[in-house]
Amino acid sequence: MSEPRNRVIPETTVARLAVYLRVLNGLAESGRTSVSSGELASAAGVNPAGLRKDLSYLGPCGVRGVGYAVPALRERLARALGVEQARSCVLVGMGNLGSALAGYAGFGSRGFSFVGLLDADPTRVGDVVGGTAVRPVDDLEDVVAAHGVTIAVVTTPAAVAQAVCDRLVAAGVRSIVNFAPVALVVPGGVDVRQVDLSVELQVLAFLDRQKGVDVQTEQVALP
Amino acid sequence: MSEPRNRVIPETTVARLAVYLRVLNGLAESGRTSVSSGELASAAGVNPAGLRKDLSYLGPCGVRGVGYAVPALRERLARALGVEQARSCVLVGMGNLGSALAGYAGFGSRGFSFVGLLDADPTRVGDVVGGTAVRPVDDLEDVVAAHGVTIAVVTTPAAVAQAVCDRLVAAGVRSIVNFAPVALVVPGGVDVRQVDLSVELQVLAFLDRQKGVDVQTEQVALP
DNA sequence: TCTTGTGAACTCGTTCACAGCA
DNA sequence: TGCTGTGAACGAGTTCACAAGA
Structure with missing residues (x-):
């Protein structure tokens, strides 16, 4: 069967599935019919192996040696996320x-x-x-x-x-x-x-300030 | 010294520190002068032990047996997050x-x-x-x-x-x-x-639908 | 005695490496 | 041969349990 397995899908994975679906919608509009995990992953901003693992929670949905069929995967994701009916x-x-x-x-x-x-x-x-x-x-x-x-x-x-x-x-x-x-x-x-x-902004500011400190430290360390 | 240690602070912790600071600002406005990890944790929606661990990245900042001084902790967090200057x-x-x-x-x-x-x-x-x-x-x-x-x-x-x-x-x-x-x-x-x-909404919808399925299953299981 | 501070155990998620298959 | 599917290794983060100290 191609039905979802009885595994529980982690919330982090669900969040990424929503992103993959968004990217697939864009690809479908461009008329693309097939896509590899590498391409899909880079468009979604994630690691290819992680993407494949995410999709594997829905059961096998690609073709080995080839990639994923865009329309089929799109439908699969939409169904898994419950986007069929509003x-x-x-x-x-x-x-x-x-x-x-x-x-x-x-x-x-x-x-x-x-x-x-x-x-x-x-x-x-x-x-x-x-x-x-x-x-x-x-x-x-x-x-x-x-x-x-x-x-x-x-x-x-x-x-x-x-x-x-x-x-x-x-x-x-x-x-x-x-x-x-x-x-x-x-x-x-x-x-x-x-x-x-x-x-979000505050975390970013913290990281940004750390960068600033690092740069300062480097400058001090330089002659 | 009460200066921050050389530990690297995880991003997840930084995000929560920002929330603690927000709660502390509210407490300070109410005139509160002291607060325990339990109370602060429940106001922030996190586990008390986790909160203490988060704060420990800044070095000791509470009083054992008593709790945390609201103004001091507020200042400590503001400085750590870099909120002093805009x-x-x-x-x-x-x-x-x-x-x-x-x-x-x-x-x-x-x-x-x-x-x-x-x-x-x-x-x-x-x-x-x-x-x-x-x-x-x-x-x-x-x-x-x-x-x-x-x-x-x-x-x-x-x-x-x-x-x-x-x-x-x-x-x-x-x-x-x-x-x-x-x-x-x-x-x-x-x-x-x-x-x-x-x-965010899509993840919530997924969880919501799972609940619905569970309920249905239960209903089916009932006589 | 009460609450903080924190090492240790544990859980969860990510990354890796390769087996499986068109 | 090439890309998917996945068990295994790894690492990050959370929770626990208790020692330390006012």
């Missing part, structure tokens, strides 16, 4: 970041559709972002129930993120991406992925 | 996401200042975001040189990200946070941190 999500907090995410066309093509954009600010309610009208946050429970939403994105101010999270969980949401800079407390069975944009 | 950054691509990042007040308080906001679209040039005026992307080299910028944020469309990256590197930038969904190719000595917002 998944309904809600987004709470239509500030700058929330608006950016809601307006990002990339989500639609990757199997996500925002069925609810919610904000507590009455002046924002009614705005149309990415084709969807912003609704008052009081509608949260209604929207989640009406569409059977299980995935939510939180882009509220930190101060209200936990309260919003509690309401989402109570309404039936089981998976949350949190952009607010606080650690959310959730009951078991609920997944939270914490994304802190300024941490 | 670092100059440029941001290229003032679309939705770029505007959101540029307008995010959190960066200022965390030691970053955007000295250049650049965009290729003439209709955006002149807009003021977060107190800084948007300039044409042609000014890239001038801005980088004038401020000695070594850190850049790329929020352009994917199609032009590599070209922008090449210009940044040629101008002297050594550290890049890339939000465009392509793997940037850079020479040695240049760090790139790739952030793909839709990958």
Whole structure:
């Protein structure tokens, strides 16, 4: 059988599979029909052996001595990631970041559709972002129930993120991406992925400063 | 001495140190003067032992039997992360996401200042975001040189990200946070941190779907 | 006695090297 | 011959358990 094996797929691998799928979509658009692990790996910015190991979690999906068939692999990945049918999500907090995410066309093509954009600010309610009208946050429970939403994105101010999270969980949401800079407390069975944009910058600054120190040290060491 | 040891600090630890610092800032505002590893860990969403190990890279900074002094630890972390003096950054691509990042007040308080906001679209040039005026992307080299910028944020469309990256590197930038969904190719000595917002959502969707499957399986298994 | 600091064990993910097969 | 698929070696990071010390 070519069905996925009973192995559990590590989260790190799932994240990379999503990247491979994005690259394959680009290749398919260019009319490419076949690709090697080396080429795919360099386009995705990973090690070729690692890419093959990642794909091996889905069972054999290439041809030895040749490479991978682009359309077949694309379909295989899409199915493994569950991108075949669009998944309904809600987004709470239509500030700058929330608006950016809601307006990002990339989500639609990757199997996500925002069925609810919610904000507590009455002046924002009614705005149309990415084709969807912003609704008052009081509608949260209604929207989640009406569409059977299980995935939510939180882009509220930190101060209200936990309260919003509690309401989402109570309404039936089981998976949350949190952009607010606080650690959310959730009951078991609920997944939270914490994304802190300024941490990325801070890590980079740390590495950058180390480079600077190294350069200084070298300069001091030189005559 | 209480100076940092010569150990190399893992990137994963650096990222968490930034989170601890954020939590400490909140505690300091509340007037808290002392905190235990357990409390700090739960506020940051990590394991207490791991937190202590993270802090130990900076050398001993707590009091056994008591905990950590909030102001002292705050200063220690700020110094380790290099947040004392503001670092100059440029941001290229003032679309939705770029505007959101540029307008995010959190960066200022965390030691970053955007000295250049650049965009290729003439209709955006002149807009003021977060107190800084948007300039044409042609000014890239001038801005980088004038401020000695070594850190850049790329929020352009994917199609032009590599070209922008090449210009940044040629101008002297050594550290890049890339939000465009392509793997940037850079020479040695240049760090790139790739952030793909839709990958977060995709991983979450995968986990969410697995839960659904598990539930279904359970339901099938029930009488 | 309480909490920190840390070596040691362990788990997880990555890399390597080569067997397997068109 | 060439590239995939994968067990095995390796290394990084996390967790544990306890010694050290206020």
